[in-house]
Amino acid sequence: MFSNLPAPVQDPILSLSQASRLDQRDTKVDLGIGVYKNSDGVTPVMQSVLQAQNIVLQQQTTKAYVGMAGDEEFNAAALSLVLPDSAIAQRATSIQTPGASGGLRMLAELIAFSHPNATVWLSNPSYVNHQPVMEAAGLKVKHYRYFDVKTKQVDTAAMLDDLAKVKAKDVVLLHGCCHNPTGADLSPEAWKQVTELAHKQGFLPFIDIAYQGFGDGLEQDAFGVRYMAEHLPELLVTSSCSKNFGLYRERTGSAIIVAKNGTHAANARGKVLQISRTSYTMPPAHGASIVKTILLDNDLKAAWFNELEQMRLRLVSLRHNLCLELEKRTQTNDFDFIKQHKGMFSVLGYTSEQMIRLREEFAVYGVNDGRINIAGLREQDLNYVASAIAKVR
Ligand SMILES: Cc1ncc(COP(=O)(O)O)c(C=O)c1O
Structure with a gap:
């Protein structure tokens, strides 16, 4: 039944995150996989979600x-x-x-x-x-x-x-x-x-x-x-x-x-x-x-909305600061687009060779198509990442 099957093709983003996990360098920054991370590099369970989950667990009477x-x-x-x-x-x-x-x-x-x-x-x-x-x-x-x-x-x-x-x-x-x-x-x-x-x-x-x-x-x-x-x-x-x-x-x-x-x-x-x-x-x-x-629940909804807004505003601030640091280092406004883009991702417009250099020389993991996940940045990594991006320009 299975003898004719080809070897599995690796998902480019999941295999990138596996490579990043194995990378032992202290300077490593994973901007690959598309999940939101907080300033500690953690994808948190939202407080409103934890509260709602407790309510669900208390009130649940069946798994039918x-x-x-x-x-x-x-x-x-x-x-x-x-x-x-x-x-x-x-x-x-x-x-x-x-x-x-x-x-x-x-x-x-x-x-x-x-x-x-x-x-x-x-x-x-x-x-x-x-x-x-x-x-x-x-x-x-x-x-x-x-x-x-x-x-x-x-x-x-x-x-x-x-x-x-x-x-x-x-x-x-x-x-x-x-x-x-x-x-x-x-x-x-x-x-x-x-x-x-x-x-x-x-x-x-x-x-x-x-x-x-x-x-x-x-x-x-x-x-x-x-x-x-x-x-x-x-x-x-x-x-x-x-x-x-x-x-x-x-x-x-x-x-x-x-x-x-x-x-x-x-x-x-x-x-x-x-x-x-x-x-x-x-x-x-x-x-x-x-x-x-x-x-x-109006209160829980308001609490969730506030948490979501905090995440969004943090992304906006990371975008502004990354852009600022890149402009300082390159003396250009070539990276203005980073603060105009929305959400977690930006495409840098870098070739796959440049993305590989970012990874191999600087341990900064982005996707080969030039995508970086801004939400993967911790504030403490910002200057290092800006220098790396500027250097492979
Ligand atoms: C544009 C887009 N659509 C759909 C999905 C899938 O999301 P879900 O986890 O809800 O299946 C993603 C996840 O990254 C996405 O980026």
Whole structure:
């Protein structure tokens, strides 16, 4: 049975983090894997999450199955975090999934069922798992131009040019905020222009929002998804609680479908549940119980929001300080983009050779595509990392 199988291909980011773990140098700084770390280099359990978890443990009386779509109170609360407008909620449905990853796969399968010939258009570059997940569902993938390596910003004109050629019923995958890997986000104006194109061309936008609250704020980061939901008849969304609730390993996320009307939404939901039934059947309960407990309690919700804001503001401050130190060392403003980017990641625009030099000469671990995780920086590493980046320039 297994003799024909090829040797496993290593995941580039996970193998990088393994290499970093084995590196014994005192100067080591791991800016590879995409998790938030605090000033001590630790990915903490948020206080609000700990409190909610205690409540869940005290109140839990059974481990019996939850429903196929997970916890419906979680579904309603998670939907309102992304799309609070009650008029939109009437033609939307939210299904709990094992992380946004589970949501991506379920919605990809839904697309493949509804329009087997659809092509999914991804930004160039995009999150490393987008293409494999879409292809695993049998979908074709193409890329639209997105990141301008020279300016380190979104090349909106090129993007719109490419999207103007996308056919009706194709799917355009967009990052809701804090673009992974580049850190370069669409402006509100660009969101409006893409929405107009979706109308004109008849393509279906699919928004992956995995970092809500890490960019400009919880509400601000949802601008694009809310604008599109309001102005388009149909929209797909995946959202994640991995980063903004720090629940990575609890696998907590949502697949959201906005349809022309409630009936269409209910039919699409039924299809997704049929697909998940033949896969994991139902999502894990623990993370969703915690999120629900937080979002349904005003005090806990306020405490969670404050913690999230602290993380976001720390990222903003790390970005400013790294940029400042780089400008001091290079006597240029070439690194201004670091403070303009949003969320955890920035692409430096360095070649893989430069990224390898950073790793080999300075023990600074970033991804070969030039991505660094700003949230992997401890304040005490900032000067060292700035010197290393400046030296391999
Ligand atoms: C853009 C993007 N989408 C989805 C995911 C998957 O998140 P989850 O842990 O919720 O599956 C990630 C995780 O890094 C991501 O960066």
